[in-house]
Amino acid sequence: ALQPELLWSAGLPLTRGTGTVAVVVARSPGGALVVTTWAGVGSSGVSCGTQTPPGTTEVGTLTVARVCDVALPGLGQTDDGRWLVVTAPPDAVTGEVLDGRGRVLETLALVDGSAVLTLPGGARSVRTLGAGGRELRETPVAPSPTEPFGDFGSGPAR
Structure with missing residues (x-):
């Protein structure tokens, strides 16, 4: 059985009040590592994506x-936009958001290794x-998923 562990969570300032963002990690019985990020407000939530490091x-x-896109029906409003969620080991005190050429777009203070920003x-x-x-470490920004993790469609056409 999976035993999920909360890696980090924080408030997410949205136009309809404060939401929450959470990064959860679990190790499968076979040893695989699964990291998923979610954003939510009230009883609504959206997956920001899942990754499987070694x-x-x-x-x-x-x-x-x-990237967490909260400008989705039922969760946020179109001006809530897209957020960057960063979590790292606690010894990380600063983060630099870089463009494709390695130029610093924004510098952010990390609290216990983590931050969320527009x-x-x-x-x-x-x-x-x-x-x-x-x-x-330099870590690529993982984009919002185009499909839910594990969504393999409706199956073969009959």
Whole structure:
């Protein structure tokens, strides 16, 4: 059985009040690692995406940079837009959102290694920095999924 673990969560300021964003990790009985990010308000929620890092990855070393699109029917309003969710090990104190050429678009303070911010246009990766500006890791920004994880369609045409 899967044993999910909350990696990080925070409030998400939306036009209809505060929502929540959560990053959850679980290891399957076969050893695979599954990381999923969700955003929600009230009883409505939307998957921001799922990724499967190598099963040998230590959970405490994971860095996630994921887009959450909350401008969806029933969740947010069109001006709520897209958010960038970043979570990293707690020794990451600063994040730099980079464009495709490695230029810094925005610098953010990470609280316990994490932050949520309005998605900067052109964001392609996030570089996390430790105390003293030491680079820890550069992580690609994972886009919003085009289909739900595990949705393989309605099956073959008959």
